[in-house]
Each structure stands twice: as structure tokens, then as C-alpha cells.
Amino acid sequence: xxxxxxxxxxxxxxxxxxxxxxxxxxxxxxxxxxxxxxxxxxxxxxxxxxxxxxxxxxxxxxxxxxxxxxxxxxxxxxxxxxxxxxxxxxxxxxxxxxxxxxxxxxxxxxxxxxxxxxxxxxxxxxxxxxxxxxxxxxxxxxxxxxxxxxxxxxxxxxxxxxxxxxxxxxxxxxxxxxxxxxxxxxxxxxxxxxxxxxxxxxxxxxxxxxxxxxxxxxxxxxxx
Amino acid sequence: xxxxxxxxxxxxxxxxxxxxxxxxxxxxxxxxxxxxxxxxxxxxxxxxxxxxxxxxxxxxxxxxxxxxxxxxxxxxxxxxxxxxxxxxxxxxxxxxxxxxxxxxxxxxxxxxxxxxxxxxxxxxxxxxxxxxxxxxxxxxxxxxxxxxxxxxxxxxxxxxxxxxxxxxxxxxxxxxxxxxxxxxxxxxxxxxxxxxxxxxxxxxxxxxxxxxxxxxxxxxxxxx
DNA sequence: CAAATATAATAGTATTACTATTAAAAAACA
DNA sequence: TGTTTTTTAATAGTAATACTATTATATTTG
Numbered sequence: 001x002x003x004x005x006x007x008x009x010x011x012x013x014x015x016x017x018x019x020x021x022x023x024x025x026x027x028x029x030x031x032x033x034x035x036x037x038x039x040x041x042x043x044x045x046x047x048x049x050x051x052x053x054x055x056x057x058x059x060x061x062x063x064x065x066x067x068x069x070x071x072x073x074x075x076x077x078x079x080x081x082x083x084x085x086x087x088x089x090x091x092x093x094x095x096x097x098x099x100x101x102x103x104x105x106x107x108x109x110x111x112x113x114x115x116x117x118x119x120x121x122x123x124x125x126x127x128x129x130x131x132x133x134x135x136x137x138x139x140x141x142x143x144x145x146x147x148x149x150x151x152x153x154x155x156x157x158x159x160x161x162x163x164x165x166x167x168x169x170x171x172x173x174x175x176x177x178x179x180x181x182x183x184x185x186x187x188x189x190x191x192x193x194x195x196x197x198x199x200x201x202x203x204x205x206x207x208x209x210x211x212x213x214x215x216x217x218x219x220x221x222x223x224x
Numbered sequence: 225x226x227x228x229x230x231x232x233x234x235x236x237x238x239x240x241x242x243x244x245x246x247x248x249x250x251x252x253x254x255x256x257x258x259x260x261x262x263x264x265x266x267x268x269x270x271x272x273x274x275x276x277x278x279x280x281x282x283x284x285x286x287x288x289x290x291x292x293x294x295x296x297x298x299x300x301x302x303x304x305x306x307x308x309x310x311x312x313x314x315x316x317x318x319x320x321x322x323x324x325x326x327x328x329x330x331x332x333x334x335x336x337x338x339x340x341x342x343x344x345x346x347x348x349x350x351x352x353x354x355x356x357x358x359x360x361x362x363x364x365x366x367x368x369x370x371x372x373x374x375x376x377x378x379x380x381x382x383x384x385x386x387x388x389x390x391x392x393x394x395x396x397x398x399x400x401x402x403x404x405x406x407x408x409x410x411x412x413x414x415x416x417x418x419x420x421x422x423x424x425x426x427x428x429x430x431x432x433x434x435x436x437x438x439x440x441x442x443x444x445x446x447x448x
Numbered sequence: 449c450a451a452a453t454a455t456a457a458t459a460g461t462a463t464t465a466c467t468a469t470t471a472a473a474a475a476a477c478a
Numbered sequence: 479t480g481t482t483t484t485t486t487a488a489t490a491g492t493a494a495t496a497c498t499a500t501t502a503t504a505t506t507t508g
Binding site: 039042043131134135137139140142143154159173174175178180184185188191195198199200202208209211212215219220222 | 420
């Protein structure tokens with residue numbers, strides 16, 4: 001899996017200059033992931049990032065229009081990466097049910113291994129998705145940004161997995177609702193397990209989030 | 225239902241001066257709901273609110289410590305109100321299954337009627353819950369605020385409905401996950417239906433969100 | 449009618465999320 | 479090699495935000 005980064009292609013409308021094209025760009029992306037994870041998106045600023053990478057606020061603005069756009073970039077990277085892993089993992093699987101189970105697992109499981117070959121720490125990026133990604137689309141500019149294709153990668157993943165749902169049960173009325181509920185739900189449960197645990201039944205090491213959502217999907221689709 | 229407001233008691237740690245205790249306080253709450261709904265939470269400021277209610281920024285700060293605290297107040301009001309309606313609606317119902325169905329419906333259904341007797345427009349407040357409530361707890365101060373009891377009303381509702389789940393199926397392992405997934409999921413689906421419809425299977429007038437979540441709960445619990 | 453309290457008006461602060469300009473350094477190219 | 483172009487760094491500046499503090503003026507209460 002060490003050539004994953006080759007497959008991640010991000011919509012060029014998301015940046016002003018491709019951060020993959022220079023060392024500074026890579027440092028921006030890589031350090032921003034660490035910092036957003038550490039201090040949270042609201043406290044993260046380009047000024048602080050500039051200090052950390054011994055560069056300058058204004059230099060960062062040459063890559064990203066705003067910190068909001070940087071977050072959108074990171075989120076797209078994550079979903080592209082997930083889409084690639086999904087395709088890879090189900091490519092030789094025949095059974096629709098097995099494919100769906102693998103997909104659910106991928107969507108719902110915590111990310112625990114990092115690919116050292118890219119400048120992106122996927123473990124931390126997954127945590128950013130859990131903690132911060134709702135901030136990318138809960139804005140007054142969602143509609144305009146959706147039209148520009150800023151959420152395409154995410155929507156494509158939902159579409160792909162919804163198609164797997166329909167392969168299992170062609171009569172099911174709500175495949176997109178089911179999958180977006182599972183994805184967002186799993187992220188929320190991970191967040192709640194850290195901060196509002198009484199909203200969950202999380203128990204360390206028991207894989208409850210994965211078990212809950214897998215069970216929920218197959219029960220809802222009447223296949224078990 | 226016109227004496228609902230009597231039953232809504234908000235934790236006094238959420239405000240500096242009780243907004244129910246004065247006309248200005250009521251105008252603050254009532255107008256803030258309209259404004260947050262109209263322009264969104266980020267663009268909403270106490271300065272703008274002051275202008276709208278022909279009062280002053282600094283006067284508003286005498287009621288609420290920050291706009292964040294005002295949002296927390298509104299969210300608590302919403303969940304108190306829901307808790308009251310829940311108790312009221314299931315009080316004479318015997319069957320656990322019927323009680324749970326009523327509860328799910330209440331959690332998942334859009335709010336369509338306003339109680340003119342309070343200074344709170346519940347229709348708009350529900351829309352704020354859908355659009356903005358995740359911003360109340362996706363902060364670096366969640367843990368501190370959770371300890372102060374800022375999320376108590378919400379957690380109490382989840383607990384109550386989880387108990388109804390266990391009444392229906394005492395062996396079910398994940399009642400809290402199920403209910404918080406349904407609540408948050410339904411809010412997200414309403415948001416997505418407006419802004420990212422390809423993530424849903426929403427169709428106007430077909431009540432798909434209610435049908436989907438009701439079905440999901442009863443299938444997951446093996447009772448239909 | 450006096451005292452206490454609530455409100456309004458004004459001013460001020462640190463920080464944010466940028467933009468603009470210019471100079472220096474590095475890379476490309478001829 | 480020298481020159482041009484591009485990239486980066488440094489500095490300064492702006493409008494807005496999310497507040498705090500102070501004081502004057504209403505309004506309510508005893």
C-alpha cells in the first residue's frame with residue numbers, strides 16, 4: 001500500500017497552488033494536520049502555522065485561499081484515499097454481502113495505520129474528520145461550494161457504497177440515507193465516546209461501534 | 225399545550241441574568257432565534273442583535289456571557305421542551321412499542337407548529353438545532369462544559385428514550401448508540417436534504433426521514 | 449422622593465482573517 | 479554563466495469580531 005499517494009488526485013479548484021508541488025506545500029499540509037488535531041480548527045491560524053513551519057503567513061496564502069479551503073482540501077484528500085482503499089479491498093470479492101461488510105468496516109473503523117510515504121498522517125487526519133469535518137459544510141456557503149464540487153469525493157463514496165447496498169437488496173428504498181447515517185453516525189459516536197460518553201455504549205477494545213453499525217445495516221436490509 | 229413554557233426550566237448556570245425575567249431578555253432570546261436562523265451562527269453577533277432589538281451590545285452581555293452561551297441556552301430550551309412533550313405524549317400509553325414509536329416520531333419529525341404563548345418560535349428553533357447545534361459541542365471546551373452540565377437536557381432525553389428501547393428489548397446491547405444515531409442522523413438528513421441532497425433519499429411530502437428511522441429502529445431491535 | 453438597579457452609549461482592546469507591497473532567495477533557461 | 483522568472487519572506491495595514499470597562503441616564507422599588 002505504499003504507493004497510495006499516487007492515486008490521490010485532488011480537484012485543483014481547492015487550492016491556489018498545488019501543495020504537492022513543493023516542499024513548502026507539503027509542510028503546510030502536514031503541519032496543518034498536526035496543528036488542527038492539537039488545538040482545534042477555530043484556534044488554528046495561518047499565522048501560527050507559519051511560525052511552526054518557519055515560514056510566513058502570506059506564503060501559506062499563496063497555497064490556500066483560506067483556512068476553510070485548507071480544511072476542505074484535507075477532507076477531500078481523506079475521502080479520495082478512502083475511495084481508493086475501498087476499490088482495492090473489494091476488487092476481488094464476489095459476494096455483494098461481503099463487499100458491503102468490507103465497505104461498512106472501512107467507513108466505521110478507526111484508522112490505525114499511517115502511510116509513511118506521504119506527507120499526510122492518516123491517523124490524525126481521520127481524527128480531524130471525526131472532530132472537525134462537520135464545520136466544512138455547516139456554513140452559509142455550502143450551496144455555492146457544493147456547486148463548485150467541493151464535496152464530490154464524499155458524495156462519490158456514499159454513492160458507491162449505496163450501490164453495494166442495492167446489490168444486496170435492490171428493493172431497499174433508502175440506501176443513501178442508510179450509508180450517510182452510518183458514516184456520520186460512526187464519526188459522532190467516536191466523538192461522543194471521547195467527550196459525551198453517556199450518549200454511547202462505547203467500551204474500549206470491544207469494537208462496539210463497528211459491531212453496532214454492521215448489525216444495524218444488515219438488520220435494516222433483512223440480511224443476516 | 226399553551227402552558228408549555230411553565231415547564232421549561234433552564235439551568236441557571238447558562239445565563240448571567242435570566243432572560244425570562246425581563247422584556248429585554250425575552251426580546252434577546254426571541255430575536256436571536258430569528259437572526260441565527262436567517263444569517264447563521266457565525267455571522268450572528270451581539271452588535272447586530274442589539275440593533276435589531278433597539279438595544280445595545282453591552283446590555284445583551286448582561287444576560288449572556290457570549291454568543292456561544294446563548295446557543296447553549298437555546299439548545300437546552302429545545303431539549304427541555306422536547307422532554308416535556310415526550311412525557312406528555314406517552315403518559316397514558318401502555319405498550320412499550322407504541323411508546324417507543326411515539327418517541328422516535330417526536331425526535332425525528334420536523335417541528336411544524338409554534339406555541340404563540342412563549343417568546344420562542346419553536347419552528348425556527350428546531351431549524352437552528354438542525355443547522356447549528358453541532359457547533360455547540362464541537363469545541364475545545366466540550367469537556368469542561370459537559371462537566372458544568374451544559375448538555376444535561378440532551379443527555380436526559382437520550383437516556384429516557386434508551387430506556388424505552390430497553391423496555392422493548394432488554395437484551396439490546398447499544399440503546400444509547402441507537403438513539404443518538406437516530407437523533408443526530410435525522411437532523412443531518414434534514415440538513416442534507418436542503419444542501420447535499422444526493423446524500424439522502426428525501427422526497428417532499430413522503431415522510432421518508434420518519435419512515436427510514438422508524439423502520440431502522442424496529443428492524444434493529446427485531447420487533448416489527 | 450431617595451436609593452438601587454437596569455439599560456444605553458461610548459470607547460477601547462486583542463485577535464482574526466485576510467490583502468497589498470516589496471525585497472530577497474531560489475530555480476529555470478538561454 | 480548571467481539573466482529572467484518564479485517563489486518565498488517580511489512588513490504593514492484593514493475591517494471585523496468578541497469581548498471589557500466606564501459612565502450617564504432611565505426605570506423600578508422601598
